[in-house]
Amino acid sequence: MQQLVDQLIQEGNFPGVPREIVYAGAMILAAFAVLSFFVAPLAGVTSWLERRVWARMQSRVGPNRVGPQGILQWLADGIKNLLKEDIIPAAADKWLFSLAPYVVFVGFLATFVVIPFGSQLIVADLNIGILYLLAVTSLVVVGILMAGWASNNKWSLLGGMRSAAQIVSYEIPAGLAVLTIIFAAGTMSMQGIIKAQGWAPWDWLLFYNPFTFGAFFLYFTAALAEGNRTPFDIPEAESELVAGYVTEYSGMRFLFFFFAEWGNLYVIGAIATTLFLGGWQVPPVTDHPVLLAILQFVVFFVKAYFWVFVAMWVRGTLPRVRVDQLMSLCWKYMVPLSFVCLLGTAGWMVLFPRGNRLASVGMFLVGVAILLQFAKRVRYQIRHARPELYWKPYI
Amino acid sequence: MSTLVGYVNNITETVSTIFEGMAITFSHFARRPMTIQYPDRIEKPVQETLPLRYRGILEVDLDICTGCLACERVCPITCITIGIEMNKETKQRAFSHFDIDICKCMYCGLCAEICPTGSIRHSQEFEGACYNPAGLVRHFAKEPVPLYKPKKGGETDPKLAMKAEVGLKYLDEFATPEGKAAGAEEG
Numbered sequence A: 001m002q003q004l005v006d007q008l009i010q011e012g013n014f015p016g017v018p019r020e021i022v023y024a025g026a027m028i029l030a031a032f033a034v035l036s037f038f039v040a041p042l043a044g045v046t047s048w049l050e051r052r053v054w055a056r057m058q059s060r061v062g063p064n065r066v067g068p069q070g071i072l073q074w075l076a077d078g079i080k081n082l083l084k085e086d087i088i089p090a091a092a093d094k095w096l097f098s099l100a101p102y103v104v105f106v107g108f109l110a111t112f113v114v115i116p117f118g119s120q121l122i123v124a125d126l127n128i129g130i131l132y133l134l135a136v137t138s139l140v141v142v143g144i145l146m147a148g149w150a151s152n153n154k155w156s157l158l159g160g161m162r163s164a165a166q167i168v169s170y171e172i173p174a175g176l177a178v179l180t181i182i183f184a185a186g187t188m189s190m191q192g193i194i195k196a197q198g199w200a201p202w203d204w205l206l207f208y209n210p211f212t213f214g215a216f217f218l219y220f221t222a223a224l225a226e227g228n229r230t231p232f233d234i235p236e237a238e239s240e241l242v243a244g245y246v247t248e249y250s251g252m253r254f255l256f257f258f259f260a261e262w263g264n265l266y267v268i269g270a271i272a273t274t275l276f277l278g279g280w281q282v283p284p285v286t287d288h289p290v291l292l293a294i295l296q297f298v299v300f301f302v303k304a305y306f307w308v309f310v311a312m313w314v315r316g317t318l319p320r321v322r323v324d325q326l327m328s329l330c331w332k333y334m335v336p337l338s339f340v341c342l343l344g345t346a347g348w349m350v351l352f353p354r355g356n357r358l359a360s361v362g363m364f365l366v367g368v369a370i371l372l373q374f375a376k377r378v379r380y381q382i383r384h385a386r387p388e389l390y391w392k393p394y395i
Numbered sequence B: 001m002s003t004l005v006g007y008v009n010n011i012t013e014t015v016s017t018i019f020e021g022m023a024i025t026f027s028h029f030a031r032r033p034m035t036i037q038y039p040d041r042i043e044k045p046v047q048e049t050l051p052l053r054y055r056g057i058l059e060v061d062l063d064i065c066t067g068c069l070a071c072e073r074v075c076p077i078t079c080i081t082i083g084i085e086m087n088k089e090t091k092q093r094a095f096s097h098f099d100i101d102i103c104k105c106m107y108c109g110l111c112a113e114i115c116p117t118g119s120i121r122h123s124q125e126f127e128g129a130c131y132n133p134a135g136l137v138r139h140f141a142k143e144p145v146p147l148y149k150p151k152k153g154g155e156t157d158p159k160l161a162m163k164a165e166v167g168l169k170y171l172d173e174f175a176t177p178e179g180k181a182a183g184a185e186e187g
Helices: A002-010 A019-057 A073-083 A094-113 A129-137 A139-150 A154-185 A190-195 A210-226 A251-276 A289-317 A323-351 A357-385 B002-030 B070-074 B110-114 B158-175 B182-186
Strands: B058-060 B080-087 B092-101 B120-122 B137-139
Touching: A002 A019, A019 A073, A019 A094, A019 A251, A019 A289, A019 B002, A073 A251, A094 A129, A094 A139, A094 A251, A129 A139, A129 A154, A129 A190, A129 A251, A139 A154, A139 A251, A154 A190, A154 A210, A154 A251, A154 A323, A190 A251, A210 A251, A210 A289, A210 A323, A210 A357, A251 A289, A289 B002, A323 B002, A357 B002, B058 B092, B070 B080, B070 B110, B110 B120, B110 B158, B120 B158
Parallel strands: none
Antiparallel strands: B058 B120, B080 B092, B092 B137
8 A cells, every 4th residue: 555655656646745645645545445345335234134144043034125135225224314313412412422423433444454355455564453453442432432421311321331341341351362362473463463374274373272262262252242242232232221322323323333333243253364264364376466365355355254144143142141241251251261361372382382283283173073063953953943944045 | 169160160051052052043044934025025915815714804795785784783883884775766776875984893793694695794805004094984886786686496697696605605604613504503
């Protein structure tokens, strides 16, 4: 990105314009392009897919009327929300109330700076990439607390407070799980972490040792909690808090919160892919730079989107936890376990400074065994219930 | 020690139950959704799939209606209004109007039970939505219709005979849940 802009300046495309202004313009243009052509459709299609996936899990059909199989549902929803009245309650803190959705949105969108979609396709490969990521995702909690406070509504405030408590708590296991990977990879740069892995599953940091394997699940659970997803969606628990911190929001401001939530799902998947699942690493099949970039992007996207699907699937499976259960899960179980993972990896690195290939392959086989057991259970469930089978994804 | 065992048990229980739960929800992907996509994405209209005894909106076959007014009298909420006038020239009685206000109708089925010829009966129709209450009043006699006089020794006109048979069949079905004749049940 920077090289491209530098080259354009060298060729004399912007005579007399200060270099900083050209950079700023390029950044705004890039952010606009990413937002409109990647993030918005991604979040929208995720919202549609999520509804379809839940529907199938609940023996329903889901939205299938707008466009082929309802794939344009998100556009219809967006237009509807744009046309709706934007209500600001009379007793609300007007400025904070209006600002809050954008703070949440910025916190989510800023993560796209360091997400590596390919070996060349990254906005900025910061040498503290993962630390930056943890920092900007914490900005979301500021926005949520802002929304809760500014609404001047007890449900909003309770939702905001719960969310703050939840995100701050779960940042610890998430951070420790990430630290495990930083130990193993020896770098905080996103590209560096991916380069420490290989394309083959047993070269992934997920199977580096038993502790990183555990750290992956700890990270994923903590990330779901940070993203306010079921089973950790107590900040917006409908049965208790109406809609939590979004209670007073309507129209497009309301949509911004959910935009961030759905987009955040992809960010969770992308981080998990980068840290544990080998990122964009592809087998050496082609040398053509464009083909390679496309292949890397596809591999990364599919891996990341798989975890989006898993998040939907978890949402379709697990009920919401209580507030005290949420806190005890975090502080009594996940924090100690993530410390075990961290210390275990540290010890492992002392024992095997160059890693242990045999253990990695062993962990990979364990993973395959878990998947096989899972397939067996699914088969049992299908046979046991004797349902009318329908494998097609469309209806 | 027991605390530690409990702690580990909690973890294993959490992991194994989530594993099992995820398997169950995943298995639902293989199942056909229960949803019937009414009204446009079904194989045949719902009206055709309803049972014959379904109490839909009332319909009247005026060709076989004798004008006995039994339905009007038996209706608990008087949603049926029948007007019969004598034609001065031909000395023939005819319906001037036969209106059923399905807005009021509570689908009790008493009118269909009491009708001697089975001309008033519940159809399989249930889509009665319209833009004002007046639209819910069904006018069956748009123009004066002569009353039906049952002939002794059976109906001779084949068209009317078919209609009378349909009415009587409906009456049999309706009056006797087990499919026996109405008289057999009394005796």
